[in-house]
Amino acid sequence: PDLRAPTSLPPGRLNSELTAHLRALVADNFPPYWAARVLRTPAETTFIQPIYDLEVPHYTSGRMVLVGDAASVARPHIGGGSVKALQDATALEAAWTAGGSWKEILESYDAGRGPVGSAMVALARRMGAAQVENTPDWSAMGPTAFDAWWQDQNKGSDRRSGFGGHSLKAG
Numbered sequence: 752p753d754l755r756a757p758t759s760l761p762p763g764r765l766n767s768e769l770t771a772h773l774r775a776l777v778a779d780n781f782p783p784y785w786a787a788r789v790l791r792t793p794a795e796t797t798f799i800q801p802i803y804d805l806e807v808p809h810y811t812s813g814r815m816v817l818v819g820d821a822a823s824v825a826r827p828h829i830g831g832g833s834v835k836a837l838q839d840a841t842a843l844e845a846a847w848t849a850g851g852s853w854k855e856i857l858e859s860y861d862a863g864r865g866p867v868g869s870a871m872v873a874l875a876r877r878m879g880a881a882q883v884e885n886t887p888d889w890s891a892m893g894p895t896a897f898d899a900w901w902q903d904q905n906k907g908s909d910r911r912s913g914f915g916g917h918s919l920k921a922g
């Protein structure tokens with residue numbers, strides 16, 4: 752299968768080459784305790800669920816409105832998809848309660864939530880790159896270097912960025 756495109760392989764669909772590659776990655780990179788447990792998974796029940804993300808230029812178009820995962824999907828590092836879905840729904844309600852034509856309501860919702868979705872996707876890409884694809888040698892870092900690295904990859908995640916960790920006033 753072409754693993755560059757989003758696709759999932761259910762149990763039984765991995766060929767022996769992929770299964771061997773996965774097991775080698777786990778054996779080489781996981782702490783021994785976790786590697787031993789993961790490697791107990793029989794090949795016939797092993798499956799692959801790829802991680803991917805989605806960013807859209809607009810949350811609304813004509814009479815169509817996108818909310819939650821349908822509007823944008825960030826990589827799981829930020830663990831914020833549920834909160835974003837709730838905030839999208841709350842923001843749509845607030846725009847509707849504020850009144851105006853449907854065009855105005857949807858434009859207000861799109862202007863408010865589109866940038867938040869894009870910021871989440873960008874932050875999760877940075878975190879994914881730093882934590883998975885391009886990891887530094889953590890064992891060589893002291894506390895100061897680690898703090899600087901952590902701050903660097905979390906740029907844009909402060910409380911003014913519009914998602915996570917603070918309440919959204921309804922209506």
Ligand SMILES: Cc1cc2nc3c(=O)[nH]c(=O)nc-3n(C[C@H](O)[C@H](O)[C@H](O)COP(=O)(O)OP(=O)(O)OC[C@H]3O[C@@H](n4cnc5c(N)ncnc54)[C@H](O)[C@@H]3O)c2cc1C
Nearest residue numbers: 818819820821822824827829830831832833834835836837
């Ligand atoms: C393994 C995993 C772990 C996660 N962990 C976290 C976490 O720790 N924290 C966090 O914040 N987020 C987490 N998420 C992300 C979070 O689950 C999603 O961001 C969130 O559920 C999105 O909500 P939603 O309402 O937009 O979409 P969904 O929850 O996907 O809801 C869409 C609904 O539409 C239904 N549906 C689809 N097609 C149709 C149709 N044609 N007709 C009628 N109904 C239809 C589906 O059955 C589904 O019930 C995780 C996701 C996964 C997969």
